[in-house]
Amino acid sequence: MIAVRFHGRGGQGAKTASRILGTAAFSEGFTAQDSPIYGSERRGAPVSAFTRIAKEPIRERGIITRPVLVVVADVSLIGDPAARMLEGIDERTAVFVNSPLTREELRAQTSLPGRLTTLDLTTIAVREFGKRGAISALLGAVAGRLVGLRPESIDRAVAQELADLGVDASLIRRNQTAARHCYEAVPLVPVEKDVRGAPGPTSLRAPTYDPPTRGTASITAGPNSAIRSMSGWRTFRPVLRPDLCNGCWLCFANCPEGAITIKPDGKPAVYYPHCKGCLDCVEVCPTDAMTVERETEATKTT
């Protein structure tokens, strides 16, 4: 059985990518299973999705803890403990990362284990679609190539899954073109054809509870959410060009996050650990002083 795990950020299309892969495999006569998992956090938060492909019926269920291939839609997920991207991977796991870096550069930057391969899907998507957006078809195509599925089945699966989501025909065609391009361009690495070694037995542990007499935890807290860094949510970042800024404060007023502060000189400044990368400030800026830069660092602290 081939067990593939996708990691993305809500809105990037990891879930649909897992469906595209599953549907393509199914159309080639395999049994396939796909399912996503995400928490109550939303767009921008880590999402995982799983696809199992086999010749025989698949009896395993649930999340994939020992994948043979991991597909990572955004470098920021590597360093995000909430994404659990590193779970169950070792030097024999194939790991695809959407990144403009080569596998050697990425290895040097992240010390990721596994058989690394990279391709810059975001640039391909921006070129093909003219804006940022879901890259599900591209992720699905890369995964399909790495596990050895045929290009025609990926093509059909992309059309079917995107049509189910209500994507219009012309955008589906552009997705197919981009997907085919990624299918051909992704540098190949071997993908193990079976789960290596059965997972060890799990011993069940009875949970221990505090006695009710201990009382409840204190639920009095100040505004402490600001200690969380939202940097990992960004796939693009706003960058201010102070020379163009007229100090109108529109960005400060319209930032949903309160990530823009006003400096003593009256000009705004983006505080990146608080910025989720929605780019609303870029949109409202009347002088185009807010510009957009793509995030490429795997470990974003600011």
Place this chain on the structure above:
Amino acid sequence: MAWEYRIFKDLHQIPREEHVFPGTPLCAGCGGLESLRLAAKVLGNHVVYVNAAGCFTNLASFPFTPLDASWLYTTMGSAPAGAQGVRDALDVLIAKGRLPQDEDVKVVVLGGDGSTYDMALSSTSGAITRRLDFYYFCYDNEAYGNTGVQLSPATPYGARTATSPCAVRNPVGAVQEKKDIFEIWRAHRPPYLATVSPRFPLDLEEKFARAAAYRGPKLFLGFAACPTGWLFDPAYTPDVARLAVECGMWPLKEAIDGNVVHTYLPKLSPIEDYLKLQGRFRHLFEPTVQKDALAHIQATVKAYWDRVQQGDSV
């Protein structure tokens, strides 16, 4: 008579102090959060938020909170009843001298449109009738958002949601008209009602500042452009919010003691400009243009503004 800004005349008056802090788990580009942040700048921190289950429940999820105010979580149908309990408790404490008279703690219901237009309507009606002194802030994302964007009575005609799909038998999506909750509130004659949009920040701040002078139920309907539910890139939240007002679909207005005043006269640009930005309306344009549906939406908007022009209250 044109409406005038009395308190907020310049963007630079927007308080720099934050009362909704960063680090929330809400979506990047959430238009509802944008309104709440601006509102809280005027409301301050002497506030008890009474929240009805919805997206904003994620704001204060243990162990984190972005608020320097208090928070009470209630069921979808009962936030106004919860607000009554909190208000009563505060009044008792003040009467007993255990809370200073001038502490001025505000009770603010924070609910989505699912609770506001639908599930909490009877509880709301009761609270207004009892003249409960509270704010009701509804962030209207025009769907049951938190559970995956299902149809709510706030969903406009023609929008696609998880439970009003564009289907062969029903190509338009939602066939209902958006419920006029503003008028339902107004029929109760509360002292203060307003609609707001975060893309009109001064209008929003001004209204929250004015409302403070009124005792009793005060409603704020906040336009909450929702990139996740309405299917657009989060960068367009401000554009969607601006066009909703400019095309006339989201009138900015205020009603003091029931007298409606429109606080901004929109350009009445074609509704298509607004609809085309959002995936939830794309089926009205592709693969074929649903001319009748678009004409219907445009006619509804026109009829509203014709009535306004004729000086009818709405």
